[in-house]
Amino acid sequence: MTRNVLIAGAGPGVSGSLARLYAAEGGSVGLLGADEDVLAALRADVEAAGATAGSTLVDLTDxxxxxxxxTRMGEHVGHLDVVHFNPSAYREKDPLSLTVDELLEDVRLGVGALLPVLQAARPFMGPGGRVTVTGSMAADTPWFGxxxxxxxxxxxxxxxxxxxxxxxxxxxxxxxVTVRGLLKDEGPFAPDNVARALRAAIDQDEDDWRTEIPYAG
Structure with missing residues (x-):
């Protein structure tokens, strides 16, 4: 089954692997990201796999x-089957040095940006549509730093x-999909393997649907 996929927060890691994975299945892959060079490389990868690619440089906090x-991507492809949300902000500050404004700035990207992505994508989604998110063990076992x-x-x-x-x-x-390990170049937590877990999550049985799936490699 070919799908039209939108990836928000496209980068060189897990989201890049996910883009290539969906591209191998055909369909269309739309990429939203903040790095023009990364987007260009990913778009080339998608097209090399024989899929249709589109990319837009955008600040997801805008x-x-x-x-x-x-909306432009939805109108271009007609419908969206999968919307994947990937971004987060990494700021090495502990609770004694982190300011309120810094916390809110990071949350705006890593949480809040999902709202405009979802709300704008919703008119282009129908039954069978899927929304996926790259999760992390930091949700319940955070590092104070x-x-x-x-x-x-x-x-x-x-x-x-x-x-x-x-x-x-x-x-x-x-x-x-909660990634319960540190991303590495090789092994079970390599981006390609995490991407496969995200891809598999959309095929779970709807009668036994889980909104959070741990991936422990």
């Missing part, structure tokens, strides 16, 4: 620009539960 970018990351991952995991609850009657489901 609500208006994000909505416009998602990067305190805002744990708040982001806990927040976005919680938000996914609400998204699924509000969309499931329309046949659209949401899931976050």
């Amino acid at each position: 609500d208006t620009a994000t909505r416009a970018a998602v 990067a305190a805002s990351l744990g708040v982001q991952k806990a927040g976005v995991q919680n938000l996914v539960h609400s998204i699924d609850a509000v969309l499931k009657d329309d046949g659209i489901r949401a899931v976050s």
Whole structure:
């Protein structure tokens, strides 16, 4: 089955692997990201795999620009089958040095940006549509040295539960995959393997749907 996929927060790691994975299945892959060079490389990878690619440079914390970018991509492909949300902010500050403004800035990207992405994508999604999120063990076992990351991952995991609850009657489901390990170049926590876990999450049985799936390698 070919799918039209939108990846918000596209980068060289897990989201890049996910883009290439979906590209290998055909369909269309839309990429939203903040690094023009990375987007160009990913777009080339998608097209080399024989899929249709589109990319837009956008600051996902800019609500208006994000909505416009998602809408343009939705209008271009006609419908969206999978929306994947990937971004988070890594700031090495503990709770004694992290300011309120810094925390809110990070949460705006790692949690809040999911709202305009989802709301703009919703008119292009129908039964069978899926929303996926790259989760992290930082949600429940945070490292104090990067305190805002744990708040982001806990927040976005919680938000996914609400998204699924509000969309499931329309046949659209949401899931976050909690990566319980540190990303590495090789082994079970290599980006390609984490991407496979995210890809597999959309095929789970709807009668036994889980909105949070741990990936422990």
